[in-house]
Amino acid sequence: MILDRKTMPGLALESKIDIIHAQEHSLPNGIPLYYVNAGTQDVIKIELVYRAGSREQDVPLVAGSTNAMLEEGTKKHSSEEIASLLDYYGSFLETSVQQDYASVTLYTLGKHLDKALPILEELIKEPSFPQNELEIYLHNNKQRFLVDEQKERVVAAKNFPSLLFGDSHPYGHKTRLEEYDGVKKEYLEAFHKKYYSAGNCAIIASGRVNEKLLNQIGDYFGKDSTDKSAAFTNRDYALHSATQKINFISSPKKDSVQSAIRMGRVLFHKTHTDAIPFQILNTILGGYFGSRLMSNIREDKGYTYGISSSVVFLQHAGYFNIGSEVGSAVCDAAVIEIYKELDRLCKEPVPADELQLVKNYLRGNFMRSMDGPFALADRFKHIWLHNMDYSYYEKYVDALSTITSKELMEIANKYLQKDSIYELVVGTKK
Amino acid sequence: MIDFERFTLANGLKVIVHRDTSTPMACVNILYDVGARDEDPEKTGFAHLFEHLMFGGSVNIPEYDTPLQIAGGENNAFTSNDITNYYLTLPAVNLEVAFWLESDRMLSLAFSEKSLEVQRNVVIEEFKQSYLNQPYGDIWLEIPKLAYKVHPYLWPTIGKNIDHIKYAVMDDVKAFFKKFYCPNNAILCVTGNVTVEQVKTLCEKWFAPIPMGNPPKRNLPVEPTQMEPRKLELERDVPASAIYKMYHMGKRVDKSFYTMELMADILTDGNASRLYVELVKNQKLFSEINAFTYESIDPGVFIVTGKLLDGITLERADAAIQKELAKLTVAEVQKDELEKAKNKTEAQHIFAEISILNKAMNLSFFELLGDAQNANKEVEKFFSVSEKDMLNEAINVLKETNCSTLYYRSNQKS
Structure with missing residues (x-):
């Protein structure tokens, strides 16, 4: 029989797609903890999500700086010590900020979870925002900003939202070089206090999640009062789009x-x-x-x-x-x-x-x-x-x-x- | 641990199968044993241009992407100095579509003039986008030829210059295909929700009829040992000066590779790494600093690079790097410092094994290096590196006579 290479092999009939739902489990203090137990590897990802995005900031760059600086020092450990501890246990952190929310994510092997969780707790609850690290962070980001300004792609990406929303809109603001000089330690402390509170937190855990893990998360994050939920500032979301198309x-x-x-x-x-x-x-x-x-x-x-x-x-x-x-x-x-x-x-x-x-x-x-x-x-x-x-x-x-x-x-x-x-x-x- | 089975077809195609039933998807990876190092020095960038042409239709199938997308699939490819690697993922129920597509383009291409003309332009735009129109982009055109004088790693994958791509003609394309794209020069790896029997049957049907080729035996010039420091200085319109230091090291399969990877971790990976703490935080010389290896099959390079802060001279930055590296050549690294780097590496490996695509690429690559089973021995090899190995390798590698240094000077600063 001659192989027919011209005709595409028949496709399988559309089968139903199974969507595995996240389960919900409340911590003792009411923080919602959503989790997906799946996968074959002994890995865990724990993401703490806060409504602490750039739209909440009164001073440009404060939301991003607060988020990035969480791993730069706590009341008990320096930036170097935090990194050493996490590295030693093969764990790593990811901090990120979008317009609407900010998150801190821990990736770890299941076997090292009990070593990594206390560090995560510490940097969420007791960051010290050390002045020296903050200056280095701002200075180095300023230089990255200057390099980015040489790239047409980045210039376009930065300017486009401000055409659509207007520069005063929380989604349209375009960062300027001099704004790096306006970020102060006390703004970060205030932003952290206001938005990184238990009342403003949700947790999403995935990987090999079991009962023990849910309890452990509760031990570290389930005890603080959630009464005081973040007082969100009313923002003006009216569009101020550019007049020129x-x-x-x-x-x-x-x-x-x-x-x-x-x-x-x-x-x-x-x-x-x-x-x-x-x-x-x-x-x-x-x-x-x-x-x-x-x-x-x-x-x-x-x-x-x-x-x-x-x-x-x-x-x-x-x-x-x-x-x-x-x-x-x-x-x-x-x-x-x-x-x-x-x-x-x-x-x-x-x-x-x-x-x-x-x-x-x-x-x-x-x-x-x-x-x-x-x-x-x-x-x-x-x-x-x-x-x-x-x-x-x-x-x-x-x-x-x-x-x-x-x-x-x-x-x-x-x-x-x-x-x-x-x-x-x-x-x-x- | 990745379990797999392997077999070879009569035409020489090596096949690896890894079953993972936790996913509804399948991944098909085909590695061709040809990279930029196999190019004619007068026709560089060809392996990569050819990779683009592999999507321009094959002998029986006018378009590659359309049927794959109809089958819910997605694909991509990359070319390195060493290999050209094609991969796709699709719902496992449609696996045969992948075999139909991949076997036809291994059999023969359509060799359309239009496709050649368009992909030449696309690659020229890629060249501009990545190398010419990016601040610091031309560094990767300049530094390989500083470190390599005879080995073909001296040109980048994109090619020495745009002209080599501009003047590529159809005869070159055909000759390249005939030379390298044959079953006995390829490794096929299928991972995901598949069975070995199913893959065997599909291989017999689609790949077994493809005739064996005659790929050339690789015989590349060996890079002579560097005996003296090499320096290059460029001045460019960029906001900050940068420094690149490249040191010759061993091959991918050598202990040197594992040692230098751990060295890179200790030096610049994370807030507790040596160069970050000393040169970024304490001395405030750099805004960023990085160390890494080329993961190359032939003897590679270890690179340390940093962007300088305002007011810091390149000479001072260079001396500071040398001083830190010299510490590795006089005293063993701390036990927990090395352990930390190893634990981190182990975790990265376990995380990478979540993805059927990573697993497929890894198995293929290690099969090319000699044995797919070695994909499962990587962590062990990292753990076998001792403090003494680190010291010896640092003495061998991290010396100025073995180093090529690029000063990339900003003309915006005094």
């Missing part, structure tokens, strides 16, 4: 050979009924390797090494943006092609085979994104942060079977009309 910033370098492009607009929250269809539409446009932007601008024209579009959901808004770095000489042509692709989504229904491909791809991608204990914990976090439950993922999987080209075209017309799109180019004017 088309924007240009000169390249920071004399001999620049590429320009950075950002295009997009403000959207809605993740809870909005259009959120799921828009994500599918975004995938078709620029959300995977075979997307229209990649096929046209990279694979057909060779203008770029990469181009993509993405949707960002924050608690008080969402936005959509396209990003690429393209050869300076072809920048204008690339922008024209991007508008063409947006227009095509508005005017022509997505062909059936392309839609089917994207649905299948997204199903596979969804399975990948649910693979392994840490991934499952992340999936939980992403709904929990938006006060949603697992029915969101059920709806999502459902939409991957049912959504039609007609619905997608309606969404495109609603959100991707040319006159609603902000455009930013960082490069050289011809």
Whole structure:
């Protein structure tokens, strides 16, 4: 028998995707502890999440500095001692800050958990924000800032949210060099006191989680009073979008050979009924390797090494943006092609085979994104942060079977009309 | 511990299977034993350009990505100085699609002129994006040729210069394929929710009919021992000066590799590391400092690099690094300092084994080095390094006569 190499082997019928749910367990003081017990390795990830993102800060950079400085010294141990202890037990920390929340994550082997937990407790509850370490942190970040300012891509990424939201908006503020000089130890202490409290905390644990682990977490984090929940400042989330849709910033370098492009607009929250269809539409446009932007601008024209579009959901808004770095000489042509692709989504229904491909791809991608204990914990976090439950993922999987080209075209017309799109180019004017 | 089975097809294709039923996915990794070190010195960057062309359609399948995406899969690839590695993950129920796609492009490519033309441009944009338009980007074009004079590690994977890519022609592409892309020059590893029987059946069906090739026996020039310090100075429009110091060390399979990896950890990994504490925090000479090894199969380099703070001269920064490194050549490292580095390494290995993709890449790579079973012996090898080994290796490696130093001077500062 001659092997048929031309025909694709048959696909398995769509099987149901099992979504493993995080379980909830309350600590004695009421801190919610969510956990996913899964995986084959003796590893544990414990993430402490606080509503302590950059939107809460009154002084720029304070939220990020507070978060980063947690591992730089406590009342009992220096930065070096903390790192030594964790290193010795093969454990590591990750601190991160987004607009809406901040987190401190401990990764450890199950066998070393009892050594690592007290250190985590100490740096959450008793950070000392030492002056010397703070100065080094600010100074070194200032230098990184200057290096970043030389990159078209970074300049575009920093300026784009401020076009969409306005520089005074909690999501739109663009960091300036001099702001590093305005960060003071006492601001960090105050921010920490206000936002890193038990009443403002949730814990997500994943990996090989057992009863003992839940009790251990309770021993370290379940005793402090949660009465005093953080008093959140009322922020003004009104948009102050730029009046000019088309924007240009000169390249920071004399001999620049590429320009950075950002295009997009403000959207809605993740809870909005259009959120799921828009994500599918975004995938078709620029959300995977075979997307229209990649096929046209990279694979057909060779203008770029990469181009993509993405949707960002924050608690008080969402936005959509396209990003690429393209050869300076072809920048204008690339922008024209991007508008063409947006227009095509508005005017022509997505062909059936392309839609089917994207649905299948997204199903596979969804399975990948649910693979392994840490991934499952992340999936939980992403709904929990938006006060949603697992029915969101059920709806999502459902939409991957049912959504039609007609619905997608309606969404495109609603959100991707040319006159609603902000455009930013960082490069050289011809 | 990664359990696996292995077999070889009659055409020489080596196959490794690791079953992990905790996931609904499968991963297929194919490693081709060809990297930038195998290139013609007049046609560099070719292995990497070729990797791009592997996505431009094969003899029976006009497009690679589309069917894979229909099957819910995702893929990528990378080229290093040593290897070209292709990988994909997809729902395990659709495993056969991966075999269909990968076997067809091992059989033969479509060799489309359009694909060549476009990918040449894409790679040129990649060259610009990563090396020319990035502050400090051209360092990686400059420093390999300082450390290597004859061994092909002297050029970077992207190629010596854009012209080598610009003038690549279809005949080169065809010759390269014929030479290196054959079953007996590849290792296939399948991990995830699969069975050995299933993989055997699929291999017989899709890969066994591909004829054996005749890959050249590798015979690369050996880099002569460096006898004198080497220096290069560049001046660029960047906000801060930087220093790079590269020391010759052993091969990936040598004890030297494990020793120097631990050395790198002790020097710059984390807030308690020697150079961070001494040069970043105490003396405040650098904003950042890093030490690492090239994980290269042939004798590699150990690199120490830092970005200088304002007002610090390159000469002073260089002397400070040398002074710290010299400490490793006169006294053994502390017992707990070494233990710490080992424990950390062990944890990193265990964490990496969560992913079926990491496992597949690892098994393939160690099979290439001689035996996939060695993927399970890495931690043991790190633990076998003693304080005395560290001292001896530091004496061998960390000396100026074995070092190439780059001063990358900022012209924005005095």
